[in-house]
Amino acid sequence: MNLPKSLRKSKLLKEPEDLGFGTRLTESDERLINPDGSFNIDRIGLRSWTPYQSLVEMSWPKFFLVLLSFYSAVNFLFAFLYVLVGVENLAGAEDPALGMDLAEAFFFSVQTLTTVGYGAIHPLGLSANIVASLNALVGLMSFALMTGLFFARFAKPKAQVLFSSSALIAPYQDGWSFQFRIANKRNNQVINLRARMIMSWIEEKGGEKIRRYGQMDLELDQVSFFPLNWTIVHAINEGSPLNNRTQKDLERMNAEFLVLIEGYDETYAQMVHVNRSYSWRELQWHKRFKTMYHSSKGGRIVLDLSQIDELQ
Amino acid sequence: MNLPKSLRKSKLLKEPEDLGFGTRLTESDERLINPDGSFNIDRIGLRSWTPYQSLVEMSWPKFFLVLLSFYSAVNFLFAFLYVLVGVENLAGAEDPALGMDLAEAFFFSVQTLTTVGYGAIHPLGLSANIVASLNALVGLMSFALMTGLFFARFAKPKAQVLFSSSALIAPYQDGWSFQFRIANKRNNQVINLRARMIMSWIEEKGGEKIRRYGQMDLELDQVSFFPLNWTIVHAINEGSPLNNRTQKDLERMNAEFLVLIEGYDETYAQMVHVNRSYSWRELQWHKRFKTMYHSSKGGRIVLDLSQIDELQ
Amino acid sequence: MNLPKSLRKSKLLKEPEDLGFGTRLTESDERLINPDGSFNIDRIGLRSWTPYQSLVEMSWPKFFLVLLSFYSAVNFLFAFLYVLVGVENLAGAEDPALGMDLAEAFFFSVQTLTTVGYGAIHPLGLSANIVASLNALVGLMSFALMTGLFFARFAKPKAQVLFSSSALIAPYQDGWSFQFRIANKRNNQVINLRARMIMSWIEEKGGEKIRRYGQMDLELDQVSFFPLNWTIVHAINEGSPLNNRTQKDLERMNAEFLVLIEGYDETYAQMVHVNRSYSWRELQWHKRFKTMYHSSKGGRIVLDLSQIDELQ
């Protein structure tokens, strides 16, 4: 039992193209990278939760919900405190239309927390003044957090790389090639773009399944600029893991083609990384991409992103 | 029809110096990189719009216009809400000089949104207080955005590299060289400066035009510091795409010289990238740059940026 | 006296794997890197103190304490100023419940510093108005600092790498290996993870102790993704500093195994570095790690972080 394991283990470590997935992920129906770039993996146990990350990455509606709940909660908390020290210490808090003390205290807390401070209501006496002082301090600090998060979400860089929805087995020179293409959906400059491609498949080894990986060399793996689309081409030759593979083979092997793309985003002045994968199901055989740009009058080039999937 | 295409395609991928422009941009009158570093390319179709980017990159007048419009719009929105719940719920809102309810409500919203909250006007009753609470919250969040953008614009790093307005074919050792020079317009330190140069031209291949690229090796392609001007020199020898080219040749080939410069800006602690190109029209033949610095008394060096184009 | 010293010195400089610790740290009971990644070194003398760093790195309770003290201090300071210029210049400052002038001035300062400005109290006359103007300015600037620090602390990236609490001497291929494993506790993506390992030990050289270092080559020293656990393996062969070492040897040598891990954190868009060390005491001999993930129904993988130390 031990030996084969340690052997498998050694094989894992010998796979130079192992991307960190290892050789054990062999459920035939799963893929390593989803089309959106995420992994099919759940963490349980000691996982640590980072509030900043969740608050920055949650959806906008959820974020605003959190915001509103927090806003109400803090104001209710202070409302209770004001009631505790006695609402009679809030001068001017006898709005007949409002009546209820707690409501008075709540809206006074709002006015203090947001530092609006109309003053129609204002604290009297030591205790009320102390609570109000804390109320304002808490307001400034917590709004620093909320507004900071709000801006961080708004300013968060997103690489907007458009992928062709399928990859092609296209004619190339006097043979065939694996091709897909990408384009920048944004008007910003992404520079020094690098691409890397790896084929992953499942193999029968002495009765047990093992996941294999193979580098797919690219004709061009880096471009300085990304003004147009970039067609990424892997020539299928002796060295290629695709060599002599038929459509049937790839299905049987549950072949998946992992794409790693990174570049430097000048708008956000940082590296951006995009991952994607094409499964054997997303391959089109013996097709070729149509050019997706043309010259307009005035000598400018027009890149039509909607044509990313146009084939011929 | 297909074969030559795939051939062209292969040639594209074989061009090691292709910067991402490909081989199809062959309108004789266009250039790849404008003097300001931008590209002659428009995106249409699925292009995605990033508000942050546009707001950070738009002109200052446009930004302030957006700011003012947003400011008025939000206040009008809340003004309507106050009118909806009844302006009679805004105590003290009976400024005779102002008269109109909407105006009252508008300026009360301003006072709440900005958290100034004079209090001469203040909300009464539940509904007015709720609107005011939202008004303040919206104010804090939206000002977080506006002020954040304002600061981001102000603090945005800009590489201030001054280029000689024309490139020279200058004597060099016992032959000729292609030269241009750059200087740092700012007083900050840009370090580990790297330069790269590529010549692009259009070629007739079997009846159809194709764009070619050729690396231009530099005598010195990196400097650790950038205290003075840097004269970037490409020696014209056998290896050079400029070898044996006459002025006429370059015009016929619509030659363009692409310059990629990157360095680390210490003030902003990040990499900065500058692109530029010189077209055959911006070449001066058989000239040489004048030194643009001299020693002042006190042993200091004076670099006179206004002399960047001084030739001899 | 000199010669041996200069020799030792030269040896220090010849140790290619010296990580910056040098060869003199030979107190047998100390370790170079604590389990938490810190060093056993104290700085005295000219060390310079950076307020930003301390305020960002101190514990949360301590930070809030600093915050509150600062808040009170500044308000007391301005309270004194108001008393100096005469509290009679603070209109409306005759709260019977509060009585004392200083208290009045203190809470007025709070209302001004936080820009709440109820207005029930407001300055009259030139001097009081000037103090109040400074009070508000100081408030805005100092809260900028406090809120900025608060957010910086909250948003500070932390690499959450979980290490197996002990390293193993595990079977590997037909021999033995040194192994430990790590996993990402967070759900964010850490990419391009690199690992480096160095063994450090103390040696008797001509009557005096000297600290030695030796590179430990890894079967795989880089992974593109970090979706699961990563078992880092050093094969024990001729080249290894562990070659033919018994448990007794390592104890005598006070062996320590230094681990340097770095990767790019996509949530915070920056490099993160984690250091750790395993001492000879934290070695387990002739054990092997249990797999810590399994396939759940639905073809997803479940990584159970609580099993990081499970052996077989």
Place this chain on the structure above:
Amino acid sequence: MNLPKSLRKSKLLKEPEDLGFGTRLTESDERLINPDGSFNIDRIGLRSWTPYQSLVEMSWPKFFLVLLSFYSAVNFLFAFLYVLVGVENLAGAEDPALGMDLAEAFFFSVQTLTTVGYGAIHPLGLSANIVASLNALVGLMSFALMTGLFFARFAKPKAQVLFSSSALIAPYQDGWSFQFRIANKRNNQVINLRARMIMSWIEEKGGEKIRRYGQMDLELDQVSFFPLNWTIVHAINEGSPLNNRTQKDLERMNAEFLVLIEGYDETYAQMVHVNRSYSWRELQWHKRFKTMYHSSKGGRIVLDLSQIDELQ
């Protein structure tokens, strides 16, 4: 006249160790890098001024002066506007103690600009309300700038590398070496520290002076950690530009030793660069550094920064 020039030019470009200073800086009394790391170079002409940079890099007193001037200026501006539309439109602005209209308007502007808004004074009528609305908007935007700059200054990373005030010609192995040492003044972690050293001197070439550069190879040019001091050693052998140089030689050559150090600062999560130079005047011959750390009880190491210059 031309030929020698182009020859010199070529030599400039052939100096692989030229750091960007070129070969023309030959005033015998000047040094390239001042002890504080700055250059002896002034920019004139088209230099562009970046407000952000100046405001971040100016001294603290100067910054606060700018802050106060701006604060007063803006408030005076709005004060005039209020006077223009008539101070009678500022209800409650009849503070006898203050008297003068402009003063009233000024302090009302302060209360609006800082969003304190006591409300004792508040605008009446359309024009006054409009001015006040702008006043608050300008306040929020300009304070965003001022507070942002304030925080940026406070949080600006500074590499606090302590250099030995002089470099040594110290015994090394069976010969001599050029040595200096550095230590980290802060308690933060600087990692992956790299050092580079270049000797620069002035040479007589065919009647005219020219500046030369020569790489100085280091025994160890990189350390992973920087927990203690780092003694940087260049062995003087055949390859060294210092080979067979006497103290007199170096004086005649006006020798300067340029030091470039860079590392990754973990507190600020960015690269930091430090430059320094030692002139021939700052050399000490035939000395050796004393160790600057010792073990304290408890097995901790104590690094005494005040001993950086201790020699033996």
